[in-house]
Amino acid sequence: MKFMNDKKIRLIVTTCILTLVLIIGVITSVNFLKFRNYNTEFVVREDVVGKIYKFSEFSKHLKGDVADSNIYEIQGTDNTVAIVKKDKLANYNKIDNIKGLSVCGVDGSSQYDAAKDVFTSNINVLATANDVYENVKSGTYEVGILSYKEAITLINNDQNENVDISDAIVEKVPSLLLIGGTHPNEPSGQLAATVVLENAKVKRGILYVITELNRSAYSYSQPQEGTTWYYHLKTKNGNTRTFKYGSRATNTVDQWPTPDVYTHSSGQQLSSSEVRNINRAYPGNEEGTYTEQIAWVVTNFVNQKDVTMVIDLHEASPEYLTINQCVYHQDAADIWSQMKINGFRYYNPEADKTQKLNMPADQSPLNMHGLTHREVGDYTNAYVFLFETSNASQGKIRGAFTEDLIKYSAPDKFYEALVKYDEEHDTSNIYGAPVEISERVARHVLSFESVITGFNKIKTTRVVTQTGRDNVGDGGVYVGEMILEEGTVPSYYDLIKYGVGNYLLDID
Ligand SMILES: [Zn+2]
Numbered sequence: 001m002k003f004m005n006d007k008k009i010r011l012i013v014t015t016c017i018l019t020l021v022l023i024i025g026v027i028t029s030v031n032f033l034k035f036r037n038y039n040t041e042f043v044v045r046e047d048v049v050g051k052i053y054k055f056s057e058f059s060k061h062l063k064g065d066v067a068d069s070n071i072y073e074i075q076g077t078d079n080t081v082a083i084v085k086k087d088k089l090a091n092y093n094k095i096d097n098i099k100g101l102s103v104c105g106v107d108g109s110s111q112y113d114a115a116k117d118v119f120t121s122n123i124n125v126l127a128t129a130n131d132v133y134e135n136v137k138s139g140t141y142e143v144g145i146l147s148y149k150e151a152i153t154l155i156n157n158d159q160n161e162n163v164d165i166s167d168a169i170v171e172k173v174p175s176l177l178l179i180g181g182t183h184p185n186e187p188s189g190q191l192a193a194t195v196v197l198e199n200a201k202v203k204r205g206i207l208y209v210i211t212e213l214n215r216s217a218y219s220y221s222q223p224q225e226g227t228t229w230y231y232h233l234k235t236k237n238g239n240t241r242t243f244k245y246g247s248r249a250t251n252t253v254d255q256w257p258t259p260d261v262y263t264h265s266s267g268q269q270l271s272s273s274e275v276r277n278i279n280r281a282y283p284g285n286e287e288g289t290y291t292e293q294i295a296w297v298v299t300n301f302v303n304q305k306d307v308t309m310v311i312d313l314h315e316a317s318p319e320y321l322t323i324n325q326c327v328y329h330q331d332a333a334d335i336w337s338q339m340k341i342n343g344f345r346y347y348n349p350e351a352d353k354t355q356k357l358n359m360p361a362d363q364s365p366l367n368m369h370g371l372t373h374r375e376v377g378d379y380t381n382a383y384v385f386l387f388e389t390s391n392a393s394q395g396k397i398r399g400a401f402t403e404d405l406i407k408y409s410a411p412d413k414f415y416e417a418l419v420k421y422d423e424e425h426d427t428s429n430i431y432g433a434p435v436e437i438s439e440r441v442a443r444h445v446l447s448f449e450s451v452i453t454g455f456n457k458i459k460t461t462r463v464v465t466q467t468g469r470d471n472v473g474d475g476g477v478y479v480g481e482m483i484l485e486e487g488t489v490p491s492y493y494d495l496i497k498y499g500v501g502n503y504l505l506d507i508d
Contacts, residue, residue: 035229052070053073077485103123111170137160181215185247187243188440191243202483205308216254222246229245231245232403248277270370283375308381318432319397338455339453408434442492446492
């Protein structure tokens with residue numbers, strides 16, 4: 001009788017445990033599915049962001065998939081553009097297709113001067129931007145030359161909207177692609193790209209921003225790390241913005257099976273875990289693995305748009321050697337030199353306003369393949385940079401994983417101890433002390449601005465192309481400077497002083 005009772009109790013206990021496991025399993029699965037499908041919101045200023053390209057326009061198999069992310073385009077307000085009738089847009093997307101057409105422009109405008117060098121036929125002079133618009137709309141002239149700001153304002157104000165901006169490049173200007181979200185466990189890269197997307201205005205040149213490069217890697221978290229899934233930041237008005245903390249690699253749901261060895265197109269062999277790391281998959285391949293398909297978006301986009309500069313934003317653990325550092329492709333060495341001459345340093349305002357944190361740099365190793373600063377530099381005309389800041393939540397010495405750890409809004413006692421140990425024993429266990437998220441974002445935003453300044457100083461020439469690859473600086477044309485509208489991108493000090501949340505816009 002006693003035996004029966006014991007058996008019964010064991011049965012009840014086992015059933016209870018199994019039921020509990022089932023409940024926990026179901027709740028976790030539902031939450032995880034919610035996490036996978038959660039779309040981080042970014043504010044798109046309609047008056048500033050012109051086009052939004054989908055990744056699938058540049059790597060076709062991604063269409064409609066989780067990785068079909070966005071590339072936001074911010075045109076310089078002074079850029080010279082051609083407007084044409086909407087129904088002719090497809091035919092008039094190349095400069096050679098519109099060169100022989102009847103053209104009108106505003107007398108004395110810098111855009112008229114820029115277009116004079118391109119159009120072989122006479123440009124008919126009109127008094128105002130509105131006259132140019134109306135004449136193209138009525139069909140009197142086939143092409144109108146305007147500044148981007150004039151064109152977009154007139155198009156947006158027109159109810160009928162039968163005129164649009166052609167893709168034809170009338171005046172070649174420099175451009176920059178800022179990449180955030182390469183590794184979703186490195187939050188300051190995404191946040192810096194978001195700050196630029198939601199604040200920057202461009203006067204001359206074109207800025208392209210990616211806030212989520214590997215959206216598949218944002219759809220799950222790194223196994224065995226026990227990471228927090230979301231983190232939150234308060235905007236200036238006290239509203240909450242939610243961001244995801246994902247994984248370093250593409251989700252296995254999207255790319256499976258994983259081979260034991262990943263052989264890169266260069267022949268380089270890496271361990272299987274790297275087969276889903278997008279920063280080992282460049283130049284990418286439209287027909288390759290899922291990760292290679294995403295990497296191909298960058299290479300293909302940079303070539304198609306003839307992008308001048310590419311910046312890939314990262315973070316690393318404080319004990320990692322390449323920290324608070326710049327890695328550049330050898331073609332970008334002159335820009336880096338100019339950045340150094342201009343005194344580019346990370347400052348440490350907490351310690352002393354005059355104290356500067358030295359900014360080490362490495363030229364991209366020639367035989368290390370698959371990284372942006374190697375392959376995008378080799379396979380395109382762009383000058384490519386990668387920056388790293390110090391992120392405790394990626395580290396192996398950290399304590400409990402919390403939202404505070406991601407933001408480093410409270411010190412981690414293990415990192416604090418090791419930093420102190422290094423100071424006392426003159427050792428280098430830590431290469432870059434972990435800092436708060438606002439300071440990490442500040443470092444990235446400063447790097448972004450400094451690359452532009454460095455580029456403007458070298459006055460490099462570029463071959464004017466619509467597509468394809470040409471030699472840089474060899475018989476090319478000087479395309480002038482890239483100019484941001486002053487005060488639109490927050491400064492290093494302001495980002496630290498007011499916090500990154502202050503520069504995130506409210507979601508409507
Ligand atoms: Zn990274």
